[in-house]
Amino acid sequence: MNELLKNPIFATHAVIAAGSATLATAISYPLDSLKVLVQVGSGSSKQLTGADVLNRVRTLSGSSDGREDKYVYVSEALLAGIASGAVESLVSSPFELIKIRAQVTSASRIPSSTPAVEKAVVSPLIAKLLPGYSRDIGALNNTVGLLTTLPTKHPNLVTALKDYPWMMTGSGRPPSVFDVKRPLDIISLEGWGAFWRGMRSGLARDCVFGGIFFSTWQFLHQAMVEWKAVGMNPPARSDEDVGPLSPLAVSLAAGFSGSLAAAASHGFDTAKSRSQCIVLPKYVSMERRFLKWQVPGKRFERWTGIHPADRNILFRGLGLRMARSGIASFVVVGGYLFAIDKLLSE
Structure with a gap:
């Protein structure tokens, strides 16, 4: 059995089969829902058909998640933010490495050229x-x-x-970092894996940031909707009946959520930035693999990629990152709402 699992052909077929089964399940899921409802809804006195079930579902729940409106729970926003943060970390890590090394180079003392x-x-x-x-x-x-x-x-x-x-x-x-800042130099000396250095701390940072940002923003958004619905006559039956919120209020809520998420994830951001400023040649990585080098630190630090030497400096620059994330979130949401309003008004 172990030899079978180590076979690359077997592993390839297993991955492809799992992906195909997932795609098939996603495509055929609406039909499966109708089938289950026909099975559990039919009785000896009345036999439901697929058309009957489809009409009932469309009338009571719509074609989405079975809700009457577009309300999103805070817990769902939290999970969605965590998932989106993980994807963002994987995609943006190479660009972030080059950006950070360029920033460090701008403030580094580069020695004069040698004869x-x-x-x-x-x-x-x-x-x-x-x-x-x-x-x-x-x-x-x-x-x-x-x-x-x-x-x-x-x-x-x-x-x-x-x-x-x-x-x-x-x-x-x-x-030094300023000697290995170009993509070709990074690939030549450190290998392709250097672009994803500090991935553990990066995943922890972006998952925490995304989860807290979206869940906090959803909480504030729902609170503003309920506040606006107070005193309406007749009372609003759904969020859509309340009407749109003020773009400024929504943008301010996004800015506050961004600052709060930045504060919660700043320690992981420091660990990520410091790890990307370490030049680790390929031969050193190879020696560590041969020697079965163990990552230092406690279990939580090893899981999240925090070096024990950085424990006392994890929250350096906290105010700057909170300001940066708050302003960026405010501008992104505000700019989006402003552009949509202008486009729709035309």
Whole structure:
């Protein structure tokens, strides 16, 4: 059985079969609903037909989720926000990595270009991993000086050290962020997986943000609808009878929801941003896999991608992110409502 599960052909067929079954279920679900209602609604005295059930469903529940109006529960908004946040995290992670490294580069002190003589000593392996990179010769000489006390029979220790990828900077550390900010350099040195680095903290951040944002916004929206419905004569039977809300009030509610969601998810955002600013070459990742390197931290930190060294700085920049998310949510919703109003008025 284990050999069968490890077979790639079997796994491929299993995935395709599961997807096909899911698609078939989604397409045929309305017919299945009619079938069940015919089965449970028929009796010895009256036999229901498919047309009878269809007319009753359309009259009482409509063709959607069985509700008389378009009301959405707060719990449903929470689940929808979590799901949409997970999808957003997967799609936006590569673009976010490039953005963050460009932002860090703008505030970093980039060393002046080295002479052509120093550039010529870069080994072919390093030039392949990071084209155009120049090693810090001063750091390399300092490292070699620390090794001069060791007994060695190598004819040229300096040249030998230059051929190792972990001596790219001359100090045994990976290159800085401003040296690995272009997409081609990231792929060459760190691999394609670098675009999704910090995925655990990113998923936690976007799921928490999306869930709290949409559930809070739905709660505030329903509260405003009920407040507007107070004193109506006759009383409103559904939310649609209350009428549209003020665009400004809806936009303010969205801005407040965005700020609250940003505050709740800010710790994960800090962990995500800091992990994307770490240059992790492919050979280091390979060594970690060979050595079965364990992620440090407590269980919750490992699950959410928070490094234990960042525990005391997780809420740095909280006010800036709350302001940014609040303003962005207000502008998105307000701009959308304004554009819709202008388009419909024409």
